[in-house]
Amino acid sequence: MDLKDLYRDVILDHKRQPRNFGVIENADAHADGHNPLCGDRLTVSLRLNGDRIEDVRFQGEGCAISTASASLMTEAIKGKDRAAIHDLFTRVHTLLTDPGALPSPDLGKLAALSGVREFPARVKCASLCWHTLNAALARSAATVSTE
Amino acid sequence: MSAQVLHSTPAPVYDVERVRRDFPILTRMVNGKPLVYLDSAASAQRPRRVIEAVDQYETHSHANVHRGVHALSQEATEAFEGARDRVRRFINASSTREIIFVRGTTEGINLVAQSYARSRLGKGDEILITALEHHANIVPWQLVCEQTGATLKVAPIDHRGELIHEELEKLLSPRTKVVAVAHVSNALGTILPVKRIIDAAHAQGAVVVVDGAQAIPHARVDVRALGADFYAFSAHKLYGPTGVGVLYGRESLLAEMPPWQGGGDMIKAVTFERTTYNDLPWKFEAGTPNISGAVGLAAAMDYVDELGIENIAAHEQRLLQVATEALARVPGLQFIGTAAHKASVISFTLDGVHPHDIGTVLDAEGVAVRTGHHCAMPVMDFFRVPATARASFACYNTEDEIGQLVAALRKVREVFG
Ligand SMILES: Cc1ncc(COP(=O)(O)O)c(C=O)c1O
Numbered sequence: 001m002d003l004k005d006l007y008r009d010v011i012l013d014h015k016r017q018p019r020n021f022g023v024i025e026n027a028d029a030h031a032d033g034h035n036p037l038c039g040d041r042l043t044v045s046l047r048l049n050g051d052r053i054e055d056v057r058f059q060g061e062g063c064a065i066s067t068a069s070a071s072l073m074t075e076a077i078k079g080k081d082r083a084a085i086h087d088l089f090t091r092v093h094t095l096l097t098d099p100g101a102l103p104s105p106d107l108g109k110l111a112a113l114s115g116v117r118e119f120p121a122r123v124k125c126a127s128l129c130w131h132t133l134n135a136a137l138a139r140s141a142a143t144v145s146t147e
Numbered sequence: 148m149s150a151q152v153l154h155s156t157p158a159p160v161y162d163v164e165r166v167r168r169d170f171p172i173l174t175r176m177v178n179g180k181p182l183v184y185l186d187s188a189a190s191a192q193r194p195r196r197v198i199e200a201v202d203q204y205e206t207h208s209h210a211n212v213h214r215g216v217h218a219l220s221q222e223a224t225e226a227f228e229g230a231r232d233r234v235r236r237f238i239n240a241s242s243t244r245e246i247i248f249v250r251g252t253t254e255g256i257n258l259v260a261q262s263y264a265r266s267r268l269g270k271g272d273e274i275l276i277t278a279l280e281h282h283a284n285i286v287p288w289q290l291v292c293e294q295t296g297a298t299l300k301v302a303p304i305d306h307r308g309e310l311i312h313e314e315l316e317k318l319l320s321p322r323t324k325v326v327a328v329a330h331v332s333n334a335l336g337t338i339l340p341v342k343r344i345i346d347a348a349h350a351q352g353a354v355v356v357v358d359g360a361q362a363i364p365h366a367r368v369d370v371r372a373l374g375a376d377f378y379a380f381s382a383h384k385l386y387g388p389t390g391v392g393v394l395y396g397r398e399s400l401l402a403e404m405p406p407w408q409g410g411g412d413m414i415k416a417v418t419f420e421r422t423t424y425n426d427l428p429w430k431f432e433a434g435t436p437n438i439s440g441a442v443g444l445a446a447a448m449d450y451v452d453e454l455g456i457e458n459i460a461a462h463e464q465r466l467l468q469v470a471t472e473a474l475a476r477v478p479g480l481q482f483i484g485t486a487a488h489k490a491s492v493i494s495f496t497l498d499g500v501h502p503h504d505i506g507t508v509l510d511a512e513g514v515a516v517r518t519g520h521h522c523a524m525p526v527m528d529f530f531r532v533p534a535t536a537r538a539s540f541a542c543y544n545t546e547d548e549i550g551q552l553v554a555a556l557r558k559v560r561e562v563f564g
Contacts, residue, residue: 007562010564017564037401038501038502039519040503040533041533061501061533063501063504064501065503086163
């Protein structure tokens with residue numbers, strides 16, 4: 001167990017300067033995520049163009065892992081459609097939980113999260129933003145389908 | 148060192164190194180570092196004496212209690228009822244009829260809520276708690292309020308984490324039927340003036356339930372001197388096993404209360420028309436109890452009495468003072484909870500670093516602290532923090548370990564700048 005594996009430079013950089021931090025006014029979809037165990041809270045808001053995420057922001061307070069993970073996520077999903085995001089989520093999830101998994105080369109900066117699985121108590125911190133994103137997307141899908 | 152020198156050196160009053168040798172787990176390595184266990188407020192470690200007492204019982208004497216004429220059943224019953232008397236002496240209750248074995252503090256408080264409060268309270272009645280309670284002393288009362296229509300009132304704390312006693316007194320009235328307070332706050336370390344609270348509550352005719360989970364390992368608790376009507380605690384915070392605890396209740400109150408769970412052991416005679424309940428305390432102990440747990444608790448009480456709880460408390464207060472001074476010098480460290488009278492619990496935050504990250508870095512250094520909301524989310528809200536890191540000190544902790552805590556906090560700064 002090496003702390004450097006968890007707190008990599010990319011993670012610390014995104015913790016100190018979170019990208020896409022804030023809320024989108026009149027967002028097409030948003031959701032709140034809460035991890036009561038550690039008190040992490042975050043909001044993800046989305047601007048959608050059909051199936052595609054045109055803009056995304058997150059806001060909240062959390063640990064270095066949850067903040068960096070959310071920041072990295074916003075960079076990774078911008079411009080992608082639902083199917084691509086679902087695929088990305090699956091690969092991030094595997095990366096966070098499967099001890100044997102090697103980061104797939106196209107994960108880009110998200111691969112920096114591969115140290116998290118050595119710290120089981122922290123996996124939830126890294127996945128909170130993704131679950132929140134999924135909730136926002138599901139809600140927008142639900143809204144769309146009832147319209 | 149010559150034998151002569153040894154002889155002329157007075158024996159130290161409290162030999163913490165000797166105490167440490169009684170706790171096998173303390174020799175463990177964690178992440179390649181010697182364990183520095185600063186999380187005894189969540190659960191204390193067990194001395195060999197407790198481990199062996201449980202082992203001895205399981206190896207030689209186990210059977211069900213109160214149920215057989217055979218030798219083992221009698222031995223088990225003697226061990227279990229012997230443990231009850233050990234508890235009675237430890238907290239100076241008048242009678243073993245007042246000592247109910249439960250799973251822990253949580254179950255003890257729920258028992259009072261469901262048996263005492265639920266059967267008596269109604270609309271217009273009030274239950275008074277404080278703003279520093281553990282969820283275990285909040286949620287059971289919310290449930291009773293939902294069930295009975297009673298109202299929950301909360302006495303406020305100040306910025307130091309001290310109960311504002313005058314505000315508590317203002318909230319007390321003849322409508323107040325139950326006052327439920329922590330003896331010591333687990334999140335802040337605040338020691339509450341329970342005797343004063345009990346006297347004020349009794350003056351209004353309310354009964355008082357004391358959550359003693361955090362007090363029992365740090366102070367002599369005399370339920371009669373306190374005048375507590377109910378007092379609940381868990382064995383595992385007193386160097387005993389998990390899954391067992393005690394509810395002390397004043398006999399006159401317990402006698403009037405309906406059982407809260409039905410089953411074996413709590414009855415005298417059962418027909419389909421009618422059941423006669425057992426005598427105290429068994430009326431409240433439905434089902435096969437945690438026998439080895441009770442045996443372990445009794446051994447833990449023997450151990451604590453041998454060390455002397457006053458000696459333990461003095462040692463812990465020394466550590467609290469040393470740690471408070473050392474931590475005050477850590478840049479960016481904020482204490483959460485600065486009451487004048489505190490048990491050996493220090494909650495803190497570090498500017499710019501989430502408690503979870505503190506906990507992970509400390510863990511890599513072998514230092515175990517608790518991070519999170521400590522089952523006291525209203526306390527976190529009051530201090531406007533999502534969580535804190537908490538170091539707590541027990542009979543086996545040393546000044547050296549405080550040094551290691553401080554060094555590990557320096558590591559946190561190295562990582563996060
Ligand atoms: C003040 C306080 N009350 C109640 C409890 C609950 O104790 P248990 O979980 O052993 O039932 C705790 C333990 O965390 C506590 O610290």
